Amino acid sequence: MSSVDERQEGTILRELVKHIKSESKSGILSCLIRLKNDSKCFKHFVKDGGLGILINLLNYQNMKILNVTLSILANACMTSDTREKVRESKIASRVVCIIKHIKLGNTIHCRACRLIGNLAECDWHAQSLCKAGAIQALVELFKVDINMQTYLMGIRAIRNIWSMYEGSREEILESGIICRITNILVSTKEQSEIDKKYLELIETCLKAMCAFLSTSDPRVGEQMRGEKDLQGYRCIVQCCDTNNKVAIKCLYNLCQIAECRPILGNSGAVETVIALIKDRSELSKETLASLCVFCREAVNRSRVRLGFGLELMLSLLRDPKHEKFHPMLLHALAQFIYDSPSIVIMVKNGLLDVIVTRLKKMVTETMFSEETNASKKRGRDSPSGKQIESKYNKMSLGRFSSDYYRDDWSPGSAASVSSSPPSTPPLPFYDSVESDENTEDNYSPVCSDTEMLDNEDEPQAEVESLKSCKSMTDPDECRNSEKGNKSNIWEYANLWTLVLLSRLSHSDDPIDRLADPAIIEALSAYIKHAKNPRASRILIRIIRNGAYLIPLLKQGFVFEAQTLYGSEQYTRQLCALAETGGAIGELTSILLRGEETHKLIIAVSIPFLIKSRYTLKSLLNNHGGLRLIFRVLSDKQHSLYENAIWSICRLATTLDVQPEIIEKYQIAYTASTDFPKVYDSHPKPATVTFELDDGTTVDACRQTLCQKSDAFSAMLEGNFSESGKKCVKLRNTSKEGLDTLLLALNGATFENRTIESLLDAVLLADKFLMADVSDILTESSISKLNYENFGRAWNWARMNSCHELRSCCIKRFLTASMTKSETVQAFQNFFITGCFHEFLNEIKEIINSVLCQC
Numbered sequence: 001m002s003s004v005d006e007r008q009e010g011t012i013l014r015e016l017v018k019h020i021k022s023e024s025k026s027g028i029l030s031c032l033i034r035l036k037n038d039s040k041c042f043k044h045f046v047k048d049g050g051l052g053i054l055i056n057l058l059n060y061q062n063m064k065i066l067n068v069t070l071s072i073l074a075n076a077c078m079t080s081d082t083r084e085k086v087r088e089s090k091i092a093s094r095v096v097c098i099i100k101h102i103k104l105g106n107t108i109h110c111r112a113c114r115l116i117g118n119l120a121e122c123d124w125h126a127q128s129l130c131k132a133g134a135i136q137a138l139v140e141l142f143k144v145d146i147n148m149q150t151y152l153m154g155i156r157a158i159r160n161i162w163s164m165y166e167g168s169r170e171e172i173l174e175s176g177i178i179c180r181i182t183n184i185l186v187s188t189k190e191q192s193e194i195d196k197k198y199l200e201l202i203e204t205c206l207k208a209m210c211a212f213l214s215t216s217d218p219r220v221g222e223q224m225r226g227e228k229d230l231q232g233y234r235c236i237v238q239c240c241d242t243n244n245k246v247a248i249k250c251l252y253n254l255c256q257i258a259e260c261r262p263i264l265g266n267s268g269a270v271e272t273v274i275a276l277i278k279d280r281s282e283l284s285k286e287t288l289a290s291l292c293v294f295c296r297e298a299v300n301r302s303r304v305r306l307g308f309g310l311e312l313m314l315s316l317l318r319d320p321k322h323e324k325f326h327p328m329l330l331h332a333l334a335q336f337i338y339d340s341p342s343i344v345i346m347v348k349n350g351l352l353d354v355i356v357t358r359l360k361k362m363v364t365e366t367m368f369s370e371e372t373n374a375s376k377k378r379g380r381d382s383p384s385g386k387q388i389e390s391k392y393n394k395m396s397l398g399r400f401s402s403d404y405y406r407d408d409w410s411p412g413s414a415a416s417v418s419s420s421p422p423s424t425p426p427l428p429f430y431d432s433v434e435s436d437e438n439t440e441d442n443y444s445p446v447c448s449d450t451e452m453l454d455n456e457d458e459p460q461a462e463v464e465s466l467k468s469c470k471s472m473t474d475p476d477e478c479r480n481s482e483k484g485n486k487s488n489i490w491e492y493a494n495l496w497t498l499v500l501l502s503r504l505s506h507s508d509d510p511i512d513r514l515a516d517p518a519i520i521e522a523l524s525a526y527i528k529h530a531k532n533p534r535a536s537r538i539l540i541r542i543i544r545n546g547a548y549l550i551p552l553l554k555q556g557f558v559f560e561a562q563t564l565y566g567s568e569q570y571t572r573q574l575c576a577l578a579e580t581g582g583a584i585g586e587l588t589s590i591l592l593r594g595e596e597t598h599k600l601i602i603a604v605s606i607p608f609l610i611k612s613r614y615t616l617k618s619l620l621n622n623h624g625g626l627r628l629i630f631r632v633l634s635d636k637q638h639s640l641y642e643n644a645i646w647s648i649c650r651l652a653t654t655l656d657v658q659p660e661i662i663e664k665y666q667i668a669y670t671a672s673t674d675f676p677k678v679y680d681s682h683p684k685p686a687t688v689t690f691e692l693d694d695g696t697t698v699d700a701c702r703q704t705l706c707q708k709s710d711a712f713s714a715m716l717e718g719n720f721s722e723s724g725k726k727c728v729k730l731r732n733t734s735k736e737g738l739d740t741l742l743l744a745l746n747g748a749t750f751e752n753r754t755i756e757s758l759l760d761a762v763l764l765a766d767k768f769l770m771a772d773v774s775d776i777l778t779e780s781s782i783s784k785l786n787y788e789n790f791g792r793a794w795n796w797a798r799m800n801s802c803h804e805l806r807s808c809c810i811k812r813f814l815t816a817s818m819t820k821s822e823t824v825q826a827f828q829n830f831f832i833t834g835c836f837h838e839f840l841n842e843i844k845e846i847i848n849s850v851l852c853q854c
Contacts, residue, residue: 012041013048020053025062032057032068036075046076051086058094063108066098070111077118083125092119092128099137106147113138113153120160130161130168139175142184148197152204155181159208169215178212178223181205182232189235206239206246213253221260233260233267240272245284248276252286255293262299270294270303277312288316288325292332301336310336310345317354327493330358334496337503351500352513358497359522365490366529498534505538510547517555524560531565539564543573550586553578554598558605559643562820571608578609584619591623603628604644607651616654617851626851630844636831642820645827648843652814655850659811660804688716689727696735697727700742708745711768734760741765744773755781755789759796759805785812787822791829798835810842 012031019027035042035050057069073091076082098104098112116134119125138154146154158177161168172178185205192198212220226232236254239247251269254260264270273291277283291309294300304310313329316322333351336342501523504511513519520542527535542548552558552574561570577583590602603625610616620626629651632644688702705712714720716728730738736753737760743750744761753761758781765774785793785808794809796802813826830839 013045013050013053016050016053020057025065028057028060028062028065029068032065032072036068036072042072042076046082046085051076051082052089055086055089055091055094058091058098063104066104067108067111070095070098070108070115074111074115074118077115077121080122083119083122086119087124091115092125092134093132095119096129096132096134096137099134099141106150109141109146110150110153113141113150113157117153117157117160120157120164123164126161126165127167130165130171134161135168135171135175135177139177139180142177142180148188148201151184151201155184155201155204155208159211162208163211163214169217172212173217173219173223176223178209178220179227181208182224182226182235185209186226186231186235189238202239203244203246206236206244206250209236210246210250210253213250213256216253216256218257218259221254221257224254225263230263230267233264233269237264237267237269237272240269240276243276248284248286248290252290255290258296261294261297265294265297265300265303270300270309271307274304274307274309274312277316283316283322283325285325289328292328295332295335298339301339301342305336305339305342305345310342311349314346314349314351314354318350318357326358327489327496330354330493330496330500334499337499343503343507346500347504347511347513351504352516352519355497355501356518356522358494359501359519359526362494362497363522363525363529365494366526370529495534498532498538502534502538502541505541505545508545510545515542515548515551520552520555520557521560524557524564527564536566536569540569540573543570544577546577546580546583549574549577549583550590553602553605553609556601556605556640556643558608559646562608562646575609575611579612579615584615587619588623591619591625591628600628600632600638600640604632604640604647607647607654611654613655613851616651620651621848621851626844626847630840633827633840634837636828642824645824646820648847649814649818649823651847652811655847657811657815657846657850659808659815687726690730690733690738691727692730692733692735692738694735698735698738698742701746704745708773709768709770733764737761737764740777741770741773744777745770750780751784755784755793756796758784759793759800759802763800782808785809787813787816787818787826788829790816790826791831791833794830794839795833795835798833798838807842807846810839810846814843814846 012034016028016031019031035045051073054069054073057065058073060066060069077086095112095115099109099116116129116138120129135158138158141150141154158172158181162172182205185202188198188201188205192202209224212224224232224236226235233254236247236250240251251264251273254264255269269290273287273294276287277291280287291304291313295304310333313333317326317329317333333346336346501519504514507514520539523535523539526532527539543552558571558574561567561574564570578587587602587606590598594602603620606616606619606625607629610619620629629644629648632638632640633648635641638644686702687699688705690698690700692698702716706717707713734757736757740750740753740757740761741764743753744765750758750761758777762774762777762781765771765777781793790809790813794806794813797805797809813830816826818826830836833839
């Protein structure tokens with residue numbers, strides 16, 4: 001800039017001061033107009049300290065000068081730098097003084113309001129304006145019939161003061177200005193239908209109302225009702241009908257105030273929100289969250305149901321694109337658990353599909369968590385600790401809703417005034433969708449059902465209370481927050497999923513598809529991995545309903561139940577139902593006239609269900625159940641093959657099949673016990689070598705053999721041809737058996753010998769009249785029987801005609817305490833002996849012999 005320009009701009013300040021001193025109104029006005037129109041000139045004017053002069057001019061008694069001065073200062077105070085420069089001045093008191101002079105006219109008031117609004121963009125000026133009486137001055141100004149521009153600036157000024165200075169809020173609430181702004185909105189909305197120029201004022205009113213509602217103060221909601229017929233609420237709802245985003249946000253903020261929700265429902269807000277979501281090009285978080293909070297009160301839940309809101313929420317839950325909204329949608333649906341018509345609607349519209357999907361994800365999350373924890377333990381190289389199960393404390397504390405305190409409600413409890421729950425169950429409070437809005441503590445639904453797992457005397461009412469939580473409405477904010485908070489959101493979503501499923505399990509009337517494989521498999525998988533007691537109780541309630549027994553059996557649930565955490569509880573419930581007259585009739589009908597697949601699975605299931613021997617005889621012998629089980633056992637490729645093995649062992653245990661006590665084995669060889677003890681004087685070798693049939697040899701101490709066995713004494717020391725020989729032939733003797741016998745004879749250890757060598761040694765001990773050694777070997781061989789050698793021992797007994805041992809092996813296999821995998825392995829070992837059908841026939845004879853005694 002040239003020096004000439006600088007001199008010219010520097011002279012404006014001096015010129016303005018000169019005109020002020022001379023009281024030249026035309027000169028002052030001329031300078032002010034130049035400052036207003038020339039930004040460079042004004043910039044230097046400010047740099048030279050001219051703002052103070054402008055602030056002093058706010059006291060000047062001339063309308064035109066005051067008007068231009070207010071315009072210049074309002075423009076300047078749009079920037080934070082200028083607001084900082086006038087911080088210690090008297091600008092606040094002087095501009096408020098202008099507002100108080102009603103006779104100044106609308107234009108002056110409009111510019112003064114604009115200046116107040118710009119100053120209030122910072123908290124310090126907002127506080128100064130409040131102390132200077134700006135709020136009361138604006139209240140008085142709004143009582144006068146002023147033009148639209150003044151309303152625009154005045155409402156914006158109030159909004160900025162409210163937002164920037166918390167100390168102003170109580171005064172604003174008490175002044176009633178919020179009610180006045182609501183009335184302006186109502187009247188402007190009517191005028192906007194004729195003249196579109198009023199749309200800007202509607203937008204300004206809505207923005208201010210959104211700011212007032214950020215605190216969720218019930219007094220704000222009360223003032224926004226309007227003077228009569230809920231005009232304020234109806235006007236906001238009408239603005240939402242046009243998809244006005246500010247109105248939608250305002251409605252959402254209103255929904256956070258509990259006292260407002262029933263009145264909003266009467267104003268058509270529920271129907272409007274549903275319509276907005278249905279007609280969505282892009283799903284609004286505020287709209288969806290509003291629908292969810294409307295589900296808190298019974299009166300609004302009825303409107304949601306009648307307005308097809310349940311179908312809408314379920315359609316969103318089935319859509320993976322909207323997964324980020326699923327937690328709050330599940331939470332909203334959980335509020336309908338006491339509304340039977342709503343439950344029917346939800347089931348018809350895919351609630352069970354939603355639950356199945358959620359359960360599968362819960363299983364995946366649990367498995368991932370287990371892997372993560374295992375990796376951390378390995379990384380720390382620390383010994384594995386005990387797995388901590390997720391437990392949920394039952395709480396007697398209840399809340400009538402998240403907004404109304406009520407401390408005497410606990411459904412089904414002795415402390416409750418009534419056994420029936422209130423119309424509005426407790427519910428967590430949704431966080432605001434905006435990051436600068438407040439949050440509130442909340443409570444989750446309390447569901448009444450049974451916690452009985454073992455005690456049949458307890459009432460069938462279990463208090464399932466969810467922990468207090470905060471549900472995040474805006475998933476985008478969740479992703480930016482701590483991972484722990486995000487994890488908690490989905491943990492609560494998991495709980496709400498279980499709450500919904502729990503409600504379905506409480507229904508006395510059967511619910512279509514509740515016992516379908518999709519639900520049962522997903523729930524069982526979750527129980528297996530999470531060991532969640534709430535999920536276990538849900539499954540028990542499903543099992544306890546007699547209508548689901550046959551569908552559960554047809555899908556083979558009885559086998560899955562054996563593998564679950566707390567399997568005894570499920571089996572006990574199934575058995576209690578299966579042994580009723582109606583259930584036995586259905587089982588009999590299926591065995592006689594059912595589909596082949598169902599016949600087989602029911603037959604294999606019966607030993608797990610029925611304890612009565614008389615009933616077992618009827619179902620298995622009289623109606624062909626046992627024949628069907630053995631048909632599966634003979635087909636190694638059958639899908640029920642392993643379960644049938646498990647089943648026949650369970651049947652033997654139920655029938656109390658007892659293995660015989662084996663003392664001595666029957667052997668084909670018999671020898672006389674009257675051996676003459678004849679000794680000659682010829683010296684004998686100290687060691688005798690036995691030559692076996694296969695040509696192998698075994699050395700033994702002659703003296704030890706003769707001392708332990710009369711048979712060997714006669715053979716080696718008597719008048720037999722073997723007497724005195726160094727090498728003696730032994731027929732029908734195995735090397736392993738003879739080695740084992742010699743070990744036992746010498747008192748050496750023989751625990752590591754195979755079952756066949758032990759059994760061979762027992763035969764040899766009996767053959768050579770070693771009674772003490774035979775007893776030791778017999779006891780050792782019997783104790784060594786296990787799932788790995790049952791088949792081999794049975795095959796040995798079959799080959800050696802030891803009938804007692806043969807029966808003992810089968811009975812021990814049937815009744816031994818083994819895992820399912822060990823039982824299957826033991827059964828397959830019988831299969832590879834080459835005489836599998838003979839083995840099956842022996843089992844059948846054993847089972848039939850016991851059944852026939854019933």
